[in-house]
Amino acid sequence: MRNRKPKNEPARRLVVLGGARGERREGAVWLVGAGPGDPDLLTIKALKALQGADVVVHDGLVSDEILDLAPAAARRISVAKRKSRHSYAQVEINRMLVAFAQEGLNVVRLKGGDPFIFGRGGEELEACREAGVDCHVVPGVTAALAAGANAGAPLTHRGSAQAVTFVTGHAASGSEPDLDWESLAKANQTVVIYMGVSTAAGIAGRLIGAGRAGSTPALVVENASRADERRVLTTLAGLPAATEQVAGPALLIVGEAMALALPTEEAAPAVLTEPKLELRR
């Protein structure tokens, strides 16, 4: 009887590269942070890893300018999420990385920002460990650091931002995340929300409902560190309106220290009223 594929497990797809030529060598996986977009923010270690790659498995957010730093002979595989055709499931990406390394190849898994900040790098590391494949991690500049730097707004600041917290705006189910809103609503701290554009209204409502002032400065940064970076300075209450025009990857940054930010656009009109949001109990 033929083995059946377990339910919910995607079909196995593998791109065969034919292994390393000549003497067989040990392959390895390098989980490399490509930074937020500006190639100048790539680390020297990331550059070295790219230069030694036989195959580069990359996300959609990584620019061609960075991909071109890999040897011309290196195979490039995009595992970007696509609306029009099949996207690779995480389990398929894990299998691909392991299989290439077991072929003796140097595999660079290139990710936007840092591989361990909302990058699913931990899952890929675990897959390599389970398969007994060497896995090295090269940190990258996460989007929040570039966003704060370019805006001239420190994420921590004596007197007004004694802590910074990175949170996701999206739960695995696609809905609002289950966060400790009361703790995030305390004043004098910065909250950076990744993947929060579509849930901005709910997040602002939760924070205000938990006691954070609607007038707290907030910054929306789209395409941080890229040529088309856009920064909108608003308030926590104004976040839903300020995210309406956002099309690219963006961060929502809430906190008193954002009052120092230099926007490329002021939120128009200035939102001074609290949004009318329904809070789930």
Ligand SMILES: C[S@@+](CC[C@H](N)C(=O)[O-])C[C@H]1O[C@@H](n2cnc3c(N)ncnc32)[C@H](O)[C@@H]1O
């Ligand atoms: C899957 S997470 C990856 C984060 C990435 N690992 C990092 O460390 O920056 C994708 C989210 O990161 C944020 N992001 C990534 N690059 C960005 C950029 N250049 N500008 C603004 N936000 C960015 C957006 O919130 C986007 O939805």
